Amino acid sequence: MTRAVVFAYHDVGVRCLSVLLDAGIEIALVVTHEDAQGELIWFDSVAELAARYDIPVITPDDPNVPEIVAQIAALAPDFIFSFYYKLMIKAPLLAIPARGALNMHGSLLPEYRGRVPVNWAIIHGETQTGATLHYMTEKPDAGAIVEQTAVPILTDDTAGDVFRKVTCAAEITLHRALPSLVAGTAVAKPQDLSKGGYFGGRRPEHGKIDWSQSANAIHNLIRAVAPPYPGAYTTLLDKPLRVLRSRVIDQASNNDANSVFFCDNHGCYVHCSGGGTLQLLALEWDGKAVSSAEYLATFGNKALQIN
CATH class of the missing domain: 3.10.25.10 (Formyl transferase, C-terminal domain)
Known part of the structure:
Protein backbone atom coordinates (compact mmCIF):
# COMPACT_ATOMS: atom_id res chain seq x y z
CA MET A 1 0.00 0.00 0.00
CA THR A 2 1.18 3.52 -0.83
CA ARG A 3 1.87 5.58 2.29
CA ALA A 4 1.76 9.37 2.55
CA VAL A 5 2.25 12.13 5.07
CA VAL A 6 -0.07 15.05 4.31
CA PHE A 7 0.46 18.71 5.17
CA ALA A 8 -2.94 20.35 4.67
CA TYR A 9 -5.33 23.12 5.66
CA HIS A 10 -8.47 24.88 4.40
CA ASP A 11 -10.93 23.64 1.77
CA VAL A 12 -8.21 22.59 -0.69
CA GLY A 13 -6.67 20.50 2.07
CA VAL A 14 -9.99 18.83 2.87
CA ARG A 15 -10.86 18.01 -0.74
CA CYS A 16 -7.38 16.75 -1.66
CA LEU A 17 -7.07 14.67 1.49
CA SER A 18 -10.47 13.21 0.56
CA VAL A 19 -9.09 12.19 -2.84
CA LEU A 20 -6.20 10.34 -1.21
CA LEU A 21 -8.52 8.55 1.20
CA ASP A 22 -10.89 7.59 -1.61
CA ALA A 23 -7.95 6.10 -3.53
CA GLY A 24 -6.93 3.93 -0.60
CA ILE A 25 -3.69 5.78 0.18
CA GLU A 26 -2.48 5.04 3.70
CA ILE A 27 -2.27 8.39 5.51
CA ALA A 28 0.32 7.90 8.23
CA LEU A 29 0.09 11.46 9.59
CA VAL A 30 -1.64 14.77 8.91
CA VAL A 31 0.17 18.00 9.69
CA THR A 32 -2.14 21.01 9.86
CA HIS A 33 -2.66 24.34 11.65
CA GLU A 34 -4.56 25.50 14.67
CA ASP A 35 -7.19 28.01 13.55
CA ALA A 36 -5.96 31.51 14.37
CA GLN A 37 -7.79 33.07 17.31
CA GLY A 38 -10.29 35.65 16.10
CA GLU A 39 -10.04 34.57 12.46
CA LEU A 40 -13.23 34.19 10.44
CA ILE A 41 -13.38 30.43 9.78
CA TRP A 42 -15.40 30.10 6.59
CA PHE A 43 -13.73 26.91 5.36
CA ASP A 44 -13.76 23.21 6.25
CA SER A 45 -11.44 21.57 8.78
CA VAL A 46 -8.68 19.17 7.81
CA ALA A 47 -8.30 18.14 11.45
CA GLU A 48 -11.98 17.16 11.65
CA LEU A 49 -11.73 15.09 8.47
CA ALA A 50 -8.62 13.32 9.77
CA ALA A 51 -10.36 12.58 13.07
CA ARG A 52 -13.21 10.85 11.25
CA TYR A 53 -10.67 8.43 9.80
CA ASP A 54 -8.62 8.05 13.01
CA ILE A 55 -5.58 9.59 11.37
CA PRO A 56 -2.97 11.07 13.75
CA VAL A 57 -2.80 14.88 13.56
CA ILE A 58 -0.13 17.31 14.70
CA THR A 59 -0.10 21.12 14.55
CA PRO A 60 3.52 22.22 15.03
CA ASP A 61 4.50 25.87 14.97
CA ASP A 62 7.42 24.81 12.78
CA PRO A 63 7.32 21.44 11.02
CA ASN A 64 11.03 21.67 10.15
CA VAL A 65 12.39 21.23 13.69
CA PRO A 66 14.54 18.09 14.14
CA GLU A 67 12.02 16.18 16.27
CA ILE A 68 9.25 16.56 13.67
CA VAL A 69 11.62 15.64 10.84
CA ALA A 70 12.61 12.51 12.78
CA GLN A 71 8.96 11.64 13.49
CA ILE A 72 8.07 11.85 9.80
CA ALA A 73 11.22 10.01 8.68
CA ALA A 74 10.31 7.13 11.00
CA LEU A 75 7.01 6.74 9.13
CA ALA A 76 8.91 6.05 5.88
CA PRO A 77 6.32 7.66 3.57
CA ASP A 78 6.34 7.09 -0.16
CA PHE A 79 5.01 10.62 -0.68
CA ILE A 80 4.67 13.90 1.13
CA PHE A 81 1.76 16.03 -0.08
CA SER A 82 1.15 19.70 0.73
CA PHE A 83 -2.34 21.08 0.18
CA TYR A 84 -2.76 24.73 1.15
CA TYR A 85 -0.37 24.32 4.07
CA LYS A 86 0.86 27.76 5.15
CA LEU A 87 4.47 27.08 6.20
CA MET A 88 7.56 26.35 4.14
CA ILE A 89 8.57 22.69 4.02
CA LYS A 90 12.36 22.70 3.98
CA ALA A 91 15.00 20.41 2.49
CA PRO A 92 15.31 17.83 5.32
CA LEU A 93 11.58 17.07 5.09
CA LEU A 94 11.56 17.14 1.29
CA ALA A 95 14.31 14.50 1.25
CA ILE A 96 12.31 11.98 3.27
CA PRO A 97 9.67 10.53 0.92
CA ALA A 98 10.92 7.74 -1.31
CA ARG A 99 8.84 8.89 -4.28
CA GLY A 100 8.79 12.62 -3.89
CA ALA A 101 7.10 15.59 -2.21
CA LEU A 102 4.30 17.34 -4.10
CA ASN A 103 2.36 20.55 -3.58
CA MET A 104 -0.99 21.76 -4.90
CA HIS A 105 -0.73 25.43 -5.88
CA GLY A 106 -3.71 27.69 -6.64
CA SER A 107 -2.65 29.04 -10.01
CA LEU A 108 -1.54 27.88 -13.43
CA LEU A 109 2.18 27.73 -12.72
CA PRO A 110 4.56 29.32 -13.54
CA GLU A 111 2.07 32.20 -13.26
CA TYR A 112 1.42 33.65 -9.79
CA ARG A 113 3.99 31.77 -7.76
CA GLY A 114 4.00 32.64 -4.08
CA ARG A 115 1.23 33.82 -1.78
CA VAL A 116 -2.54 34.30 -2.30
CA PRO A 117 -2.46 33.55 -6.05
CA VAL A 118 -6.25 33.72 -6.48
CA ASN A 119 -6.42 37.27 -5.13
CA TRP A 120 -3.48 38.44 -7.23
CA ALA A 121 -4.91 36.93 -10.41
CA ILE A 122 -8.16 38.88 -9.92
CA ILE A 123 -6.35 42.12 -9.10
CA HIS A 124 -4.48 41.79 -12.39
CA GLY A 125 -7.67 41.21 -14.34
CA GLU A 126 -6.90 37.63 -15.40
CA THR A 127 -9.66 35.70 -17.14
CA GLN A 128 -8.50 32.29 -15.98
CA THR A 129 -6.51 30.61 -13.24
CA GLY A 130 -6.44 27.08 -11.89
CA ALA A 131 -4.65 24.50 -9.77
CA THR A 132 -1.24 22.93 -10.35
CA LEU A 133 0.23 19.79 -8.80
CA HIS A 134 4.02 20.03 -8.81
CA TYR A 135 7.04 18.56 -7.11
CA MET A 136 8.39 20.64 -4.27
CA THR A 137 11.90 22.06 -4.23
CA GLU A 138 13.66 24.31 -1.75
CA LYS A 139 12.55 27.26 -3.87
CA PRO A 140 8.77 27.61 -3.45
CA ASP A 141 6.44 26.81 -6.34
CA ALA A 142 9.38 26.11 -8.66
CA GLY A 143 9.32 22.31 -9.10
CA ALA A 144 8.32 20.30 -12.13
CA ILE A 145 4.61 20.17 -12.98
CA VAL A 146 2.72 16.87 -12.90
CA GLU A 147 -0.78 18.10 -13.75
CA GLN A 148 -2.85 21.28 -13.84
CA THR A 149 -6.47 22.27 -14.43
CA ALA A 150 -7.74 25.67 -15.59
CA VAL A 151 -10.91 27.45 -14.46
CA PRO A 152 -12.44 30.69 -15.77
CA ILE A 153 -12.51 33.96 -13.87
CA LEU A 154 -15.69 35.78 -14.86
CA THR A 155 -15.90 39.55 -14.98
CA ASP A 156 -17.76 39.92 -11.68
CA ASP A 157 -16.37 36.88 -9.82
CA THR A 158 -15.11 37.62 -6.32
CA ALA A 159 -12.12 35.89 -4.74
CA GLY A 160 -14.54 33.63 -2.88
CA ASP A 161 -16.18 32.60 -6.15
CA VAL A 162 -12.83 31.84 -7.76
CA PHE A 163 -11.43 30.08 -4.72
CA ARG A 164 -14.35 27.64 -4.82
CA LYS A 165 -13.55 26.91 -8.47
CA VAL A 166 -9.86 26.46 -7.69
CA THR A 167 -10.75 24.05 -4.87
CA CYS A 168 -12.71 21.95 -7.36
CA ALA A 169 -9.83 22.20 -9.85
CA ALA A 170 -7.41 20.99 -7.17
CA GLU A 171 -9.57 17.95 -6.47
CA ILE A 172 -9.84 17.15 -10.19
CA THR A 173 -6.11 17.63 -10.73
CA LEU A 174 -5.09 15.29 -7.92
CA HIS A 175 -7.72 12.71 -8.86
CA ARG A 176 -6.41 12.69 -12.43
CA ALA A 177 -2.72 12.57 -11.48
CA LEU A 178 -2.81 10.12 -8.58
CA PRO A 179 -3.01 6.81 -10.48
CA SER A 180 0.16 7.57 -12.46
CA LEU A 181 1.95 8.81 -9.33
CA VAL A 182 1.15 5.57 -7.52
CA ALA A 183 2.11 3.49 -10.58
CA GLY A 184 5.38 5.36 -10.96
CA THR A 185 4.55 6.47 -14.50
CA ALA A 186 3.83 10.17 -13.91
CA VAL A 187 5.64 12.53 -16.27
CA ALA A 188 6.68 15.87 -14.80
CA LYS A 189 7.43 18.92 -16.93
CA PRO A 190 10.01 21.46 -15.68
CA GLN A 191 8.71 24.98 -15.23
CA ASP A 192 9.98 27.89 -17.29
CA LEU A 193 10.75 30.22 -14.42
CA SER A 194 11.46 33.07 -16.81
CA LYS A 195 7.69 33.33 -17.11
CA GLY A 196 5.26 34.41 -14.41
CA GLY A 197 6.65 35.71 -11.14
CA TYR A 198 6.48 35.63 -7.35
CA PHE A 199 3.88 37.52 -5.34
CA GLY A 200 3.80 38.23 -1.61
CA GLY A 201 1.05 38.02 0.96
CA ARG A 202 -1.65 40.65 1.34
CA ARG A 203 -2.86 42.48 4.45
CA PRO A 204 -6.17 44.26 5.15
CA GLU A 205 -4.59 47.67 4.55
Missing part, protein backbone atom coordinates in the same frame (compact mmCIF):
# COMPACT_ATOMS: atom_id res chain seq x y z
CA HIS A 206 -3.84 46.64 0.97
CA GLY A 207 -7.59 46.93 0.32
CA LYS A 208 -7.52 50.74 0.35
CA ILE A 209 -9.10 52.05 -2.87
CA ASP A 210 -7.14 54.44 -5.07
CA TRP A 211 -9.91 56.38 -6.81
CA SER A 212 -7.47 57.81 -9.34
CA GLN A 213 -7.40 54.41 -11.02
CA SER A 214 -9.82 53.27 -13.70
CA ALA A 215 -13.20 51.74 -12.90
CA ASN A 216 -11.86 48.39 -14.14
CA ALA A 217 -8.83 48.43 -11.84
CA ILE A 218 -10.90 49.46 -8.81
CA HIS A 219 -13.51 46.77 -9.58
CA ASN A 220 -10.74 44.16 -9.71
CA LEU A 221 -9.49 45.21 -6.28
CA ILE A 222 -13.00 45.23 -4.79
CA ARG A 223 -13.77 41.69 -5.95
CA ALA A 224 -10.29 40.41 -5.09
CA VAL A 225 -10.71 41.34 -1.41
CA ALA A 226 -14.50 40.94 -1.06
CA PRO A 227 -15.84 38.85 1.87
CA PRO A 228 -14.83 36.41 3.24
CA TYR A 229 -11.70 38.54 2.86
CA PRO A 230 -11.50 41.93 4.66
CA GLY A 231 -12.99 44.05 1.86
CA ALA A 232 -11.97 47.20 -0.02
CA TYR A 233 -12.31 50.48 1.84
CA THR A 234 -12.26 54.25 1.49
CA THR A 235 -13.74 57.25 3.34
CA LEU A 236 -16.90 59.23 2.64
CA LEU A 237 -17.91 62.31 4.66
CA ASP A 238 -14.95 61.57 6.95
CA LYS A 239 -16.31 58.14 7.88
CA PRO A 240 -15.08 54.70 6.75
CA LEU A 241 -16.84 53.18 3.77
CA ARG A 242 -16.36 49.49 2.87
CA VAL A 243 -17.21 48.51 -0.71
CA LEU A 244 -18.07 44.82 -0.75
CA ARG A 245 -19.41 44.32 -4.27
CA SER A 246 -19.34 46.30 -7.50
CA ARG A 247 -19.72 46.17 -11.26
CA VAL A 248 -18.39 48.29 -14.08
CA ILE A 249 -21.14 50.35 -15.75
CA ASP A 250 -18.87 51.83 -18.42
CA GLN A 251 -15.20 52.28 -19.15
CA ALA A 252 -15.53 55.64 -20.89
CA SER A 253 -13.25 58.56 -20.17
CA ASN A 254 -14.23 60.78 -17.29
CA ASN A 255 -13.57 64.51 -17.44
CA ASP A 256 -13.76 64.99 -13.67
CA ALA A 257 -10.46 65.79 -11.97
CA ASN A 258 -11.74 64.02 -8.87
CA SER A 259 -13.79 60.87 -8.37
CA VAL A 260 -17.43 61.59 -7.59
CA PHE A 261 -19.82 59.48 -5.48
CA PHE A 262 -23.59 59.74 -5.92
CA CYS A 263 -26.77 57.73 -5.43
CA ASP A 264 -30.09 57.65 -7.23
CA ASN A 265 -33.19 55.46 -7.10
CA HIS A 266 -31.33 52.65 -8.86
CA GLY A 267 -28.19 52.49 -6.75
CA CYS A 268 -24.92 54.15 -5.74
CA TYR A 269 -22.16 54.97 -8.21
CA VAL A 270 -18.71 56.48 -8.56
CA HIS A 271 -17.42 58.35 -11.60
CA CYS A 272 -13.73 57.38 -11.37
CA SER A 273 -11.18 60.04 -12.22
CA GLY A 274 -9.08 57.35 -13.87
CA GLY A 275 -11.92 56.64 -16.31
CA GLY A 276 -15.24 54.84 -16.19
CA THR A 277 -18.15 54.43 -13.79
CA LEU A 278 -18.67 51.86 -11.06
CA GLN A 279 -21.92 50.79 -9.48
CA LEU A 280 -21.38 49.98 -5.80
CA LEU A 281 -23.67 47.04 -5.08
CA ALA A 282 -22.96 46.43 -1.38
CA LEU A 283 -21.75 49.09 1.04
CA GLU A 284 -20.98 49.44 4.74
CA TRP A 285 -20.75 53.05 5.92
CA ASP A 286 -19.40 53.70 9.40
CA GLY A 287 -19.71 49.98 10.20
CA LYS A 288 -23.33 49.53 9.05
CA ALA A 289 -24.79 48.24 5.79
CA VAL A 290 -26.39 51.06 3.83
CA SER A 291 -28.66 50.97 0.76
CA SER A 292 -29.04 53.67 -1.86
CA ALA A 293 -32.54 54.42 -0.51
CA GLU A 294 -31.18 54.93 3.01
CA TYR A 295 -28.41 57.15 1.71
CA LEU A 296 -30.85 59.26 -0.34
CA ALA A 297 -33.17 59.63 2.65
CA THR A 298 -30.31 60.97 4.76
CA PHE A 299 -28.19 62.98 2.33
CA GLY A 300 -30.27 63.45 -0.83
CA ASN A 301 -28.83 63.03 -4.30
CA LYS A 302 -25.94 65.49 -4.00
CA ALA A 303 -22.74 64.27 -5.63
CA LEU A 304 -19.73 64.08 -3.28
CA GLN A 305 -16.02 63.99 -3.92
CA ILE A 306 -14.54 60.68 -2.76
CA ASN A 307 -10.90 59.88 -2.10
Whole structure:
Protein backbone atom coordinates (compact mmCIF):
# COMPACT_ATOMS: atom_id res chain seq x y z
CA MET A 1 0.00 0.00 0.00
CA THR A 2 1.18 3.52 -0.83
CA ARG A 3 1.87 5.58 2.29
CA ALA A 4 1.76 9.37 2.55
CA VAL A 5 2.25 12.13 5.07
CA VAL A 6 -0.07 15.05 4.31
CA PHE A 7 0.46 18.71 5.17
CA ALA A 8 -2.94 20.35 4.67
CA TYR A 9 -5.33 23.12 5.66
CA HIS A 10 -8.47 24.88 4.40
CA ASP A 11 -10.93 23.64 1.77
CA VAL A 12 -8.21 22.59 -0.69
CA GLY A 13 -6.67 20.50 2.07
CA VAL A 14 -9.99 18.83 2.87
CA ARG A 15 -10.86 18.01 -0.74
CA CYS A 16 -7.38 16.75 -1.66
CA LEU A 17 -7.07 14.67 1.49
CA SER A 18 -10.47 13.21 0.56
CA VAL A 19 -9.09 12.19 -2.84
CA LEU A 20 -6.20 10.34 -1.21
CA LEU A 21 -8.52 8.55 1.20
CA ASP A 22 -10.89 7.59 -1.61
CA ALA A 23 -7.95 6.10 -3.53
CA GLY A 24 -6.93 3.93 -0.60
CA ILE A 25 -3.69 5.78 0.18
CA GLU A 26 -2.48 5.04 3.70
CA ILE A 27 -2.27 8.39 5.51
CA ALA A 28 0.32 7.90 8.23
CA LEU A 29 0.09 11.46 9.59
CA VAL A 30 -1.64 14.77 8.91
CA VAL A 31 0.17 18.00 9.69
CA THR A 32 -2.14 21.01 9.86
CA HIS A 33 -2.66 24.34 11.65
CA GLU A 34 -4.56 25.50 14.67
CA ASP A 35 -7.19 28.01 13.55
CA ALA A 36 -5.96 31.51 14.37
CA GLN A 37 -7.79 33.07 17.31
CA GLY A 38 -10.29 35.65 16.10
CA GLU A 39 -10.04 34.57 12.46
CA LEU A 40 -13.23 34.19 10.44
CA ILE A 41 -13.38 30.43 9.78
CA TRP A 42 -15.40 30.10 6.59
CA PHE A 43 -13.73 26.91 5.36
CA ASP A 44 -13.76 23.21 6.25
CA SER A 45 -11.44 21.57 8.78
CA VAL A 46 -8.68 19.17 7.81
CA ALA A 47 -8.30 18.14 11.45
CA GLU A 48 -11.98 17.16 11.65
CA LEU A 49 -11.73 15.09 8.47
CA ALA A 50 -8.62 13.32 9.77
CA ALA A 51 -10.36 12.58 13.07
CA ARG A 52 -13.21 10.85 11.25
CA TYR A 53 -10.67 8.43 9.80
CA ASP A 54 -8.62 8.05 13.01
CA ILE A 55 -5.58 9.59 11.37
CA PRO A 56 -2.97 11.07 13.75
CA VAL A 57 -2.80 14.88 13.56
CA ILE A 58 -0.13 17.31 14.70
CA THR A 59 -0.10 21.12 14.55
CA PRO A 60 3.52 22.22 15.03
CA ASP A 61 4.50 25.87 14.97
CA ASP A 62 7.42 24.81 12.78
CA PRO A 63 7.32 21.44 11.02
CA ASN A 64 11.03 21.67 10.15
CA VAL A 65 12.39 21.23 13.69
CA PRO A 66 14.54 18.09 14.14
CA GLU A 67 12.02 16.18 16.27
CA ILE A 68 9.25 16.56 13.67
CA VAL A 69 11.62 15.64 10.84
CA ALA A 70 12.61 12.51 12.78
CA GLN A 71 8.96 11.64 13.49
CA ILE A 72 8.07 11.85 9.80
CA ALA A 73 11.22 10.01 8.68
CA ALA A 74 10.31 7.13 11.00
CA LEU A 75 7.01 6.74 9.13
CA ALA A 76 8.91 6.05 5.88
CA PRO A 77 6.32 7.66 3.57
CA ASP A 78 6.34 7.09 -0.16
CA PHE A 79 5.01 10.62 -0.68
CA ILE A 80 4.67 13.90 1.13
CA PHE A 81 1.76 16.03 -0.08
CA SER A 82 1.15 19.70 0.73
CA PHE A 83 -2.34 21.08 0.18
CA TYR A 84 -2.76 24.73 1.15
CA TYR A 85 -0.37 24.32 4.07
CA LYS A 86 0.86 27.76 5.15
CA LEU A 87 4.47 27.08 6.20
CA MET A 88 7.56 26.35 4.14
CA ILE A 89 8.57 22.69 4.02
CA LYS A 90 12.36 22.70 3.98
CA ALA A 91 15.00 20.41 2.49
CA PRO A 92 15.31 17.83 5.32
CA LEU A 93 11.58 17.07 5.09
CA LEU A 94 11.56 17.14 1.29
CA ALA A 95 14.31 14.50 1.25
CA ILE A 96 12.31 11.98 3.27
CA PRO A 97 9.67 10.53 0.92
CA ALA A 98 10.92 7.74 -1.31
CA ARG A 99 8.84 8.89 -4.28
CA GLY A 100 8.79 12.62 -3.89
CA ALA A 101 7.10 15.59 -2.21
CA LEU A 102 4.30 17.34 -4.10
CA ASN A 103 2.36 20.55 -3.58
CA MET A 104 -0.99 21.76 -4.90
CA HIS A 105 -0.73 25.43 -5.88
CA GLY A 106 -3.71 27.69 -6.64
CA SER A 107 -2.65 29.04 -10.01
CA LEU A 108 -1.54 27.88 -13.43
CA LEU A 109 2.18 27.73 -12.72
CA PRO A 110 4.56 29.32 -13.54
CA GLU A 111 2.07 32.20 -13.26
CA TYR A 112 1.42 33.65 -9.79
CA ARG A 113 3.99 31.77 -7.76
CA GLY A 114 4.00 32.64 -4.08
CA ARG A 115 1.23 33.82 -1.78
CA VAL A 116 -2.54 34.30 -2.30
CA PRO A 117 -2.46 33.55 -6.05
CA VAL A 118 -6.25 33.72 -6.48
CA ASN A 119 -6.42 37.27 -5.13
CA TRP A 120 -3.48 38.44 -7.23
CA ALA A 121 -4.91 36.93 -10.41
CA ILE A 122 -8.16 38.88 -9.92
CA ILE A 123 -6.35 42.12 -9.10
CA HIS A 124 -4.48 41.79 -12.39
CA GLY A 125 -7.67 41.21 -14.34
CA GLU A 126 -6.90 37.63 -15.40
CA THR A 127 -9.66 35.70 -17.14
CA GLN A 128 -8.50 32.29 -15.98
CA THR A 129 -6.51 30.61 -13.24
CA GLY A 130 -6.44 27.08 -11.89
CA ALA A 131 -4.65 24.50 -9.77
CA THR A 132 -1.24 22.93 -10.35
CA LEU A 133 0.23 19.79 -8.80
CA HIS A 134 4.02 20.03 -8.81
CA TYR A 135 7.04 18.56 -7.11
CA MET A 136 8.39 20.64 -4.27
CA THR A 137 11.90 22.06 -4.23
CA GLU A 138 13.66 24.31 -1.75
CA LYS A 139 12.55 27.26 -3.87
CA PRO A 140 8.77 27.61 -3.45
CA ASP A 141 6.44 26.81 -6.34
CA ALA A 142 9.38 26.11 -8.66
CA GLY A 143 9.32 22.31 -9.10
CA ALA A 144 8.32 20.30 -12.13
CA ILE A 145 4.61 20.17 -12.98
CA VAL A 146 2.72 16.87 -12.90
CA GLU A 147 -0.78 18.10 -13.75
CA GLN A 148 -2.85 21.28 -13.84
CA THR A 149 -6.47 22.27 -14.43
CA ALA A 150 -7.74 25.67 -15.59
CA VAL A 151 -10.91 27.45 -14.46
CA PRO A 152 -12.44 30.69 -15.77
CA ILE A 153 -12.51 33.96 -13.87
CA LEU A 154 -15.69 35.78 -14.86
CA THR A 155 -15.90 39.55 -14.98
CA ASP A 156 -17.76 39.92 -11.68
CA ASP A 157 -16.37 36.88 -9.82
CA THR A 158 -15.11 37.62 -6.32
CA ALA A 159 -12.12 35.89 -4.74
CA GLY A 160 -14.54 33.63 -2.88
CA ASP A 161 -16.18 32.60 -6.15
CA VAL A 162 -12.83 31.84 -7.76
CA PHE A 163 -11.43 30.08 -4.72
CA ARG A 164 -14.35 27.64 -4.82
CA LYS A 165 -13.55 26.91 -8.47
CA VAL A 166 -9.86 26.46 -7.69
CA THR A 167 -10.75 24.05 -4.87
CA CYS A 168 -12.71 21.95 -7.36
CA ALA A 169 -9.83 22.20 -9.85
CA ALA A 170 -7.41 20.99 -7.17
CA GLU A 171 -9.57 17.95 -6.47
CA ILE A 172 -9.84 17.15 -10.19
CA THR A 173 -6.11 17.63 -10.73
CA LEU A 174 -5.09 15.29 -7.92
CA HIS A 175 -7.72 12.71 -8.86
CA ARG A 176 -6.41 12.69 -12.43
CA ALA A 177 -2.72 12.57 -11.48
CA LEU A 178 -2.81 10.12 -8.58
CA PRO A 179 -3.01 6.81 -10.48
CA SER A 180 0.16 7.57 -12.46
CA LEU A 181 1.95 8.81 -9.33
CA VAL A 182 1.15 5.57 -7.52
CA ALA A 183 2.11 3.49 -10.58
CA GLY A 184 5.38 5.36 -10.96
CA THR A 185 4.55 6.47 -14.50
CA ALA A 186 3.83 10.17 -13.91
CA VAL A 187 5.64 12.53 -16.27
CA ALA A 188 6.68 15.87 -14.80
CA LYS A 189 7.43 18.92 -16.93
CA PRO A 190 10.01 21.46 -15.68
CA GLN A 191 8.71 24.98 -15.23
CA ASP A 192 9.98 27.89 -17.29
CA LEU A 193 10.75 30.22 -14.42
CA SER A 194 11.46 33.07 -16.81
CA LYS A 195 7.69 33.33 -17.11
CA GLY A 196 5.26 34.41 -14.41
CA GLY A 197 6.65 35.71 -11.14
CA TYR A 198 6.48 35.63 -7.35
CA PHE A 199 3.88 37.52 -5.34
CA GLY A 200 3.80 38.23 -1.61
CA GLY A 201 1.05 38.02 0.96
CA ARG A 202 -1.65 40.65 1.34
CA ARG A 203 -2.86 42.48 4.45
CA PRO A 204 -6.17 44.26 5.15
CA GLU A 205 -4.59 47.67 4.55
CA HIS A 206 -3.84 46.64 0.97
CA GLY A 207 -7.59 46.93 0.32
CA LYS A 208 -7.52 50.74 0.35
CA ILE A 209 -9.10 52.05 -2.87
CA ASP A 210 -7.14 54.44 -5.07
CA TRP A 211 -9.91 56.38 -6.81
CA SER A 212 -7.47 57.81 -9.34
CA GLN A 213 -7.40 54.41 -11.02
CA SER A 214 -9.82 53.27 -13.70
CA ALA A 215 -13.20 51.74 -12.90
CA ASN A 216 -11.86 48.39 -14.14
CA ALA A 217 -8.83 48.43 -11.84
CA ILE A 218 -10.90 49.46 -8.81
CA HIS A 219 -13.51 46.77 -9.58
CA ASN A 220 -10.74 44.16 -9.71
CA LEU A 221 -9.49 45.21 -6.28
CA ILE A 222 -13.00 45.23 -4.79
CA ARG A 223 -13.77 41.69 -5.95
CA ALA A 224 -10.29 40.41 -5.09
CA VAL A 225 -10.71 41.34 -1.41
CA ALA A 226 -14.50 40.94 -1.06
CA PRO A 227 -15.84 38.85 1.87
CA PRO A 228 -14.83 36.41 3.24
CA TYR A 229 -11.70 38.54 2.86
CA PRO A 230 -11.50 41.93 4.66
CA GLY A 231 -12.99 44.05 1.86
CA ALA A 232 -11.97 47.20 -0.02
CA TYR A 233 -12.31 50.48 1.84
CA THR A 234 -12.26 54.25 1.49
CA THR A 235 -13.74 57.25 3.34
CA LEU A 236 -16.90 59.23 2.64
CA LEU A 237 -17.91 62.31 4.66
CA ASP A 238 -14.95 61.57 6.95
CA LYS A 239 -16.31 58.14 7.88
CA PRO A 240 -15.08 54.70 6.75
CA LEU A 241 -16.84 53.18 3.77
CA ARG A 242 -16.36 49.49 2.87
CA VAL A 243 -17.21 48.51 -0.71
CA LEU A 244 -18.07 44.82 -0.75
CA ARG A 245 -19.41 44.32 -4.27
CA SER A 246 -19.34 46.30 -7.50
CA ARG A 247 -19.72 46.17 -11.26
CA VAL A 248 -18.39 48.29 -14.08
CA ILE A 249 -21.14 50.35 -15.75
CA ASP A 250 -18.87 51.83 -18.42
CA GLN A 251 -15.20 52.28 -19.15
CA ALA A 252 -15.53 55.64 -20.89
CA SER A 253 -13.25 58.56 -20.17
CA ASN A 254 -14.23 60.78 -17.29
CA ASN A 255 -13.57 64.51 -17.44
CA ASP A 256 -13.76 64.99 -13.67
CA ALA A 257 -10.46 65.79 -11.97
CA ASN A 258 -11.74 64.02 -8.87
CA SER A 259 -13.79 60.87 -8.37
CA VAL A 260 -17.43 61.59 -7.59
CA PHE A 261 -19.82 59.48 -5.48
CA PHE A 262 -23.59 59.74 -5.92
CA CYS A 263 -26.77 57.73 -5.43
CA ASP A 264 -30.09 57.65 -7.23
CA ASN A 265 -33.19 55.46 -7.10
CA HIS A 266 -31.33 52.65 -8.86
CA GLY A 267 -28.19 52.49 -6.75
CA CYS A 268 -24.92 54.15 -5.74
CA TYR A 269 -22.16 54.97 -8.21
CA VAL A 270 -18.71 56.48 -8.56
CA HIS A 271 -17.42 58.35 -11.60
CA CYS A 272 -13.73 57.38 -11.37
CA SER A 273 -11.18 60.04 -12.22
CA GLY A 274 -9.08 57.35 -13.87
CA GLY A 275 -11.92 56.64 -16.31
CA GLY A 276 -15.24 54.84 -16.19
CA THR A 277 -18.15 54.43 -13.79
CA LEU A 278 -18.67 51.86 -11.06
CA GLN A 279 -21.92 50.79 -9.48
CA LEU A 280 -21.38 49.98 -5.80
CA LEU A 281 -23.67 47.04 -5.08
CA ALA A 282 -22.96 46.43 -1.38
CA LEU A 283 -21.75 49.09 1.04
CA GLU A 284 -20.98 49.44 4.74
CA TRP A 285 -20.75 53.05 5.92
CA ASP A 286 -19.40 53.70 9.40
CA GLY A 287 -19.71 49.98 10.20
CA LYS A 288 -23.33 49.53 9.05
CA ALA A 289 -24.79 48.24 5.79
CA VAL A 290 -26.39 51.06 3.83
CA SER A 291 -28.66 50.97 0.76
CA SER A 292 -29.04 53.67 -1.86
CA ALA A 293 -32.54 54.42 -0.51
CA GLU A 294 -31.18 54.93 3.01
CA TYR A 295 -28.41 57.15 1.71
CA LEU A 296 -30.85 59.26 -0.34
CA ALA A 297 -33.17 59.63 2.65
CA THR A 298 -30.31 60.97 4.76
CA PHE A 299 -28.19 62.98 2.33
CA GLY A 300 -30.27 63.45 -0.83
CA ASN A 301 -28.83 63.03 -4.30
CA LYS A 302 -25.94 65.49 -4.00
CA ALA A 303 -22.74 64.27 -5.63
CA LEU A 304 -19.73 64.08 -3.28
CA GLN A 305 -16.02 63.99 -3.92
CA ILE A 306 -14.54 60.68 -2.76
CA ASN A 307 -10.90 59.88 -2.10
